Amino acid sequence: MLNFIALPKRKLFLGPLLALTLGLASCGAPTPTTNGGGGGTTPQATGGRVSLVGAGASFPAPLYQRWFSDYNRNVNPNVQITYQSVGSGAGIEQFTQGITDFGASDTAMTDEQIAAVPRGVVLLPMTAGSIVLAFNLPGVEQLNLSRETYAGIFLGDITRWNDPAIAADNPGVTLPDLAITAVTRSDGSGTTGVFTQHLDAISPKWKERVGSGLSVSWPAGIASRGNEGVTATITQTEGTIGYVEFSFAKSLGIPFATLENKAGNFVAATPENASASLAAVELPENLRAFIFDPDGENSYPIVTYTWVLAFATETDPAKLEAFRSVMTWALENGQDIAADLGYIPLPPEVVEKVKAALATLE
Structure with a gap:
């Protein structure tokens, strides 16, 4: 089922930037003719050196790092892209203020946010991914969590790992008598927005007591900055559980829970199950879709x-040409890389919609 909401406007926390310099400048090398693999028709940015600066979501940062580096190395060494992983909230704010050449967010901008950008906005979904509940629990590698149970953990209602509710989800598993520490995000985060929107959809108690947004007042736990900070805290602290993007947990080998879906099945965050979730929603013409609680027996x-x-309007023609070239290459040649890194490749029909949106930039 496809749902649309207007996200509340909240105070954004910028904090220190974690900068990822994702392109390597070359010393006057000519633009290669290769498109970096695959059989796409990526337009080639021409002319002199061009630098693009982006900032925003930490969720896709590992993928953007790889894309931008590969493009610079294999397609056009004259285009250098720097991406700052600062969280979706800060990314939207810096983009709105014109500090960056592009932004990135795990939640689509609202109509109100778009109206605040004088040059207009075009939203480009570039990849998709799952949010997992990663945990550090001695002696436990596999964990089932029902919808009521994981909502209860983040509400602070379930406080110990051997709680009867968790035991009921995991018959035969020896659970330690250990305090639960929920790890949340301290920054304005699209990952927080997605996770809290999901909790809103499945838990009336959560909706009444906490609500959703890029930043919320968490009832329990400790906060860390970025997906990077949350995963670091989990790996270093026994008894923790936190919400992170799948690729972060996968790359660090952190176990994550199998979650109960809308159909009542415990479903793992596999690429196949995540793709089933995407298939449950049709991306509209404005390219804004929110998947709060997908239908389907196997949907994660x-x-x-x-x-x-x-x-929507770029004042520098060279930057426009370079940006369009990079993003087209990512759509045509970067989706296999997305799968390798644990992201969900865009369906072909979505790729075509995003390419059409790119063509409207001027």
């Missing part, structure tokens, strides 16, 4: 697109 319950935020 917490999945989202993640967007690059582009100016």
Whole structure:
């Protein structure tokens, strides 16, 4: 089922930037003719050196790092892209203020946010991914969590790992008598937005007591900055559980829970189950879709697109040409890389819609 909401406007926390310099400048090398693999028709940015600066979501940062580096190395060494992993909230704010050339967010901008950008906005979903509940629990590698149970953990109602509710989800598993520490995000985060929207959809108590947004007042736990910070805290602290993007947990080998979906089945965050979630929603013409609680027997319950935020009008023709070339290459040649890194490749029909949106930039 496709749902649309207007996200509340909240205070954004910028904090220190974690900068990822994702392109390597070359010393006057000519533009290669290769498109970096695959059989796409990526337009080639021409002319002199061009630098693009983006900032935003930490969710897709590992993938963007790989894309931008590969493009610079294999397609056009004259195009250098720097991406700052600061969280979706800060990314939207810096983009709106014109500090960056493009932004990135795990939640699509609202009409109100778009209206605040004088040069206009085009939203480009570039990939998708699952949000998992990663945990550090001595002696436990596999864990089932029902919808009521994981909502209860983040509400602070379930406080110990051997709680009867968790035991009921995991018959035959020896659970330690250990305090639960929920790890949340301290920054304005699209991952937080997606996770809390999902909790809103499945838990009336959550909706009444906490609500959803890029930042919320968490009832329990400790906070860390970015997907990077949450995963670091989990790996270093026994008894923790936190919400992170699948690729972060996968790359670090952190176990994550199998979650109960809308159909009542315990479903793992596999690429196949995440793709089933995407198939449950049709992306509309404005390219804004929110997948709060997908239908389907095998659908993983917490999945989202993640967007690059582009100016509808670019005042620098060289930057426009370079940006369009990079994003087209990512759509045509970068989707296999997305799968390798644990993201969900865009369906072909979505790729065509995003390419059409790119063509409207001027």
